[in-house]
Amino acid sequence: MRHIMRRFTRPACLLLACLSLALHLLLAVISLSVLQLTCDPLSAITPKAPRILPDAGLTTPRAGLVNPAGVFSGPLTSSGLGHSKLAALFEHPLYTLPRLALQEDDRLLRVKARLQASEVDSSQEWVSDTEDGYDATHWNDSVESHPAWLRFHLGISRWELYDGRDPALPALMEQLATHRIVSAVQKTGGTQLKLVMSFPNYGQALFKPMKQDRNEETNPNLFYFSDFERHNAEIAAFHLDRVLGFRRIPPVVGRLINVTKEIKHITTDRKLARTFYTSPVGNVCFYGQCSYYCSPEHAICGCPTNLEASLAAMLPDLSLAPRRSWRNPWRRSYSRSKLAQWEKDPDFCGTVKKTLPYNKGTRLVDLIDMTILDFLMSNMDRHHYETFEKFGNDTFILIRRSTFLRLRLLSLPQFRLSDVMRESLTLDPLASMAPLLSEPHLIALDRRLSTVLQVVKQCQQQHSTVEAVIFDDLSAHIANSFASGLQKNTSNDQEPWRS
Numbered sequence: 001m002r003h004i005m006r007r008f009t010r011p012a013c014l015l016l017a018c019l020s021l022a023l024h025l026l027l028a029v030i031s032l033s034v035l036q037l038t039c040d041p042l043s044a045i046t047p048k049a050p051r052i053l054p055d056a057g058l059t060t061p062r063a064g065l066v067n068p069a070g071v072f073s074g075p076l077t078s079s080g081l082g083h084s085k086l087a088a089l090f091e092h093p094l095y096t097l098p099r100l101a102l103q104e105d106d107r108l109l110r111v112k113a114r115l116q117a118s119e120v121d122s123s124q125e126w127v128s129d130t131e132d133g134y135d136a137t138h139w140n141d142s143v144e145s146h147p148a149w150l151r152f153h154l155g156i157s158r159w160e161l162y163d164g165r166d167p168a169l170p171a172l173m174e175q176l177a178t179h180r181i182v183s184a185v186q187k188t189g190g191t192q193l194k195l196v197m198s199f200p201n202y203g204q205a206l207f208k209p210m211k212q213d214r215n216e217e218t219n220p221n222l223f224y225f226s227d228f229e230r231h232n233a234e235i236a237a238f239h240l241d242r243v244l245g246f247r248r249i250p251p252v253v254g255r256l257i258n259v260t261k262e263i264k265h266i267t268t269d270r271k272l273a274r275t276f277y278t279s280p281v282g283n284v285c286f287y288g289q290c291s292y293y294c295s296p297e298h299a300i301c302g303c304p305t306n307l308e309a310s311l312a313a314m315l316p317d318l319s320l321a322p323r324r325s326w327r328n329p330w331r332r333s334y335s336r337s338k339l340a341q342w343e344k345d346p347d348f349c350g351t352v353k354k355t356l357p358y359n360k361g362t363r364l365v366d367l368i369d370m371t372i373l374d375f376l377m378s379n380m381d382r383h384h385y386e387t388f389e390k391f392g393n394d395t396f397i398l399i400r401r402s403t404f405l406r407l408r409l410l411s412l413p414q415f416r417l418s419d420v421m422r423e424s425l426t427l428d429p430l431a432s433m434a435p436l437l438s439e440p441h442l443i444a445l446d447r448r449l450s451t452v453l454q455v456v457k458q459c460q461q462q463h464s465t466v467e468a469v470i471f472d473d474l475s476a477h478i479a480n481s482f483a484s485g486l487q488k489n490t491s492n493d494q495e496p497w498r499s
């Protein structure tokens with residue numbers, strides 16, 4: 001009898017042990033997947049593999065991601081990439097217009113003239129005291145000794161923030177993406193949390209963290225700007241601005257930040273440091289101090305320490321380059337009952353056109369360029385009624401000829417805005433985690449672009465003269481013999497207002 005019992009219990013125990021082990025495993029798997037879900041909703045929603053590239057031969061930009069030094073080579077510097085729409089775009093004559101010779105006061109910053117040779121040792125350089133974490137600097141007046149951020153600052157001109165072919169640009173972006181962060185403090189002002197991060201060579205970047213899932217849509221019923229600033233929108237804005245040939249948005253890259261190592265442990269900002277905590281699922285979170293959205297309900301959390309963010313190159317300090325902000329004549333109304341002036345006055349454009357500073361120079365067409373960029377960028381489709389109806393049917397639109405021709409170029413199948421944007425965004429380090437803009441967003445760019453072109457066309461039909469709609473900014477370039485070939489080419493089939 002005992003013998004039988006023992007023979008029975010042994011397999012039963014084994015079975016029980018197996019069962020319990022299996023249950024534990026199951027529990028572990030479930031809790032792991034739950035943990036992962038709380039940590040990284042992105043990977044659960046977006047498949048990582050399909051990053052549709054316009055051309056199968058186009059694997060070079062991704063290969064470049066492996067080697068940080070190669071991240072931003074490629075179309076940025078238009079080195080050989082096989083067949084690439086982006087590279088082809090940047091080689092198009094509209095993107096290689098000879099630059100206007102810069103006058104003395106066209107540059108934002110000027111390096112002070114050298115002191116008399118007799119007064120100063122010619123080998124003199126500015127050597128800083130070595131501070132914690134910062135490199136000793138050995139800058140002299142030869143450009144090669146300047147760090148990339150300083151070359152970027154010194155290159156800013158009246159017409160553009162950077163030259164598309166300047167080798168300092170890829171160097172600057174590599175710095176933003178890879179250099180060690182030695183300091184992170186809050187930037188005051190603004191409604192949402194931003195940090196200023198510093199690099200060992202004294203370069204600085206503006207940090208904006210990922211606050212919501214990339215694909216999350218804004219509630220269209222919200223009246224004020226309750227939309228969170230999106231880190232991927234910051235990155236996409238830089239790429240779009242460059243693709244449109246405006247070059248008025250400072251370089252922005254995506255970067256995976258270690259919240260503990262690159263913010264919490266190095267910050268000297270006590271107010272920021274006080275807001276760190278570990279969430280119940282073990283993620284490192286913080287919320288900082290600002291006028292809105294800086295509260296535990298709007299905490300920014302790592303996964304458990306990894307946090308996606310955008311890092312934008314900082315513009316020169318306000319003390320060196322004071323700014324003036326202008327009210328946008330077409331700003332939205334912030335009153336729930338009153339319409340903005342432009343929504344009521346049918347001749348509003350005519351009025352603005354006669355008012356300083358819009359009555360001379362390129363200010364008005366700059367504003368239109370900016371509006372087109374905003375319109376193409378808007379995250380919600382709904383926005384475009386808000387932003388573009390402003391030009392209505394009865395008022396007018398004035399658009400730079402170069403802008404108009406570039407928009408038309410980007411509507412052609414051989415360039416197509418969504419294709420060049422998709423390609424351009426794969427150059428960002430964060431693209432290896434998930435596409436920075438989802439397909440619907442990319443396709444929306446094409447749709448909005450055709451809306452813009454449609455509006456211009458309607459305006460042309462309502463005006464007898466080309467000059468009423470198209471602002472000729474190319475004639476300055478066309479005096480140049482190189483550009484006369486361009487004029488001939490573009491005046492054949494690329495000037496739709498002639499047809």
Ligand SMILES: *[C@@H]1O[C@H](CO)[C@@H](O)[C@H](O)[C@H]1NC(C)=O
Pocket residue numbers: 122123138139140141142145
């Ligand atoms: C500036 O410094 C670099 C190295 O840091 C050196 O090669 C160069 O000769 C220096 N130029 C002048 C004008 O001192």
Ligand SMILES: *[C@@H]1O[C@H](CO)[C@@H](O)[C@H](O)[C@H]1NC(C)=O
Pocket residue numbers: 258259260261305306
């Ligand atoms: C982030 O930094 C902390 C502190 O240095 C370190 O313990 C942790 O392993 C890092 N996380 C990752 C994902 O590297």
Ligand SMILES: *[C@@H]1O[C@H](CO)[C@@H](O)[C@H](O)[C@H]1NC(C)=O
Pocket residue numbers: 389392393
């Ligand atoms: C402008 O004209 C188009 C068609 O001609 C029309 O559908 C649209 O409603 C008009 N928009 C405004 C603001 O009048």
Ligand SMILES: *[C@@H]1O[C@H](CO)[C@@H](O)[C@H](O)[C@H]1NC(C)=O
Pocket residue numbers: 093482485486489
């Ligand atoms: C103009 O078009 C011709 C052929 O149509 C081409 O060979 C030439 O390079 C073009 N010129 C420019 C400046 O694009």
